Amino acid sequence: MKSCCLVFLLFFQASGLVFSQNLIQGVMSGWDEVQSGPPSFLFMYEALDGVVGNRTLIDILPVNSEGSFSFRQPQASTRVYEFEAPPWSWKILSRPNEMVSDTLTLHKSPVGPTRLRRVMSKSNWGAEHPSWKYDRLRLFAAELDELAMYDRMALSGAVGGGARLVDLNYTDSLDLVFEDACTNLLSDSAFIHPSHYRDLVFALRLQWKRDSGLSSKLLRQFWQEESSADTTRTILEKVQSHGWCSSWIEVNKSWYQEVAPPSELISWVSNNHSDSIALALGCALDEVALAMWWWELSEPNPIASLWWLNNANSPLSSLRMMKGSEVWSALDVVNQVWTTPALDLISLDELEGKWTAILVVKSGSSASMREWSAFRAVERSLQSARNDIQFVVLSIDGTRLAWDELLDSRQYSSDMLRWVGADTRWLDGLSIESIPQTIILSPMLEVHSVSTRLPSQGLGQVLIKLK
Structure with missing residues (x-):
């Protein structure tokens, strides 16, 4: 079997589907060598979007008996990779300027798998890696969530008469502590400019504000302020970022029910007035394609289908048409x-x-x-x-x-x-x-x-x- 997979590995390398820069080292942790040891191979995919999870196989990585493996850096921009050794799966971010000294560790979950494939497990880099820094913020946010849980429930009305017992100074102080932690991380060089890492922090902030009771209107305003500064990335680059997609969906998941009456939407689509839709959403013109894709996924309808008929050359068309894996002929x-x-x-x-x-x-x-x-x-x-x-x-x-x-x-x-x-x-x-x-x-x-x-x-x- 190993010789068979090596043939395919050589094929991938010969056909130029793998990258050509420095190798990044990785190790698989948690496998009992006395029993079966680590898997012999890892299947490496590139994630193409954070909307439906399209991906493409780009390499097959041999794993030695000690669990060590290596993969090549992306050439130009940060990529989202998914490593799979069924049933386990790991999703990571890899930068083109990744330090060769950074080692990626893929952990086997101590809990048994609940399905045959894509059981997501933990991974981590070294202490100075942006992903490690983000994970620390995420864990800190989880701790603050626990401290704020009762007060949020009381303010939401879930606890009868509890709202009057809430100390608003306390909840406000938690908000300030969380925002300070986010601000400190966003001053890091890997987080300053629009990027996958900044997107993850913004998604975390958006979720915090939603959980704190911020209205949908104010949440949209907050999202629009952040989005207006993101002028250098294309819509294809944005949808490859899972953090960006998470934020977009959090704000716009029901946009077709909120931004305009149905008659106006029908009129805009019929007359191909995408600029009117973008104005109503408060987004860039190219994001209208994502809005229509999301609408079509959520509630298949002839209006969204008509928009795609009139805008077949949208950069997102190829992603929309991907059907995932198909049964062999x-x-x-x-x-x-x-x-x-x-x-x-x-x-x-x-x-x-x-x-x-x-x-x-x-x-x-x-x-x-x-x-x-x-x-x-x-x-x-x-x-x-x-x-x-x-x-x-x-x-x-x-x-x-x-x-x-x-x-x-x-x-x-x-x-x-x-x-x-x-x-x-x-x-x-x-x-x-x-x-x-x-x-x-x-x-x-x-x-x-x-x-x-x-x-x-x-x-x-x-x-x-x-x-």
């Missing part, structure tokens, strides 16, 4: 390879010509073991009636040790086992979302079904009807 499937128990790399064209029932499993999963036994029973029951169906047990274990443990647990050497590791491309291509899961491929290697019944829940009845 037959051509995609035949171009894949997987690993046999003998550690040979075999093309999936070995399956061509017959229907294939695949049971996706992981070592250590009791449900996987139960369904594996039922899977074997289904295979035996159909041997005479359907000899045009083959049965494959597919491991998505992330380490060689876990794969070996799975091999040791099989009861019959005749079982057809294959291994692809915790490869996010396979998880996307076959839409693997749970363990165990059954997938059916056609004789032409088309993905016939990605979530059919489990063996113990009627898989045999599904297979007998295949035509």
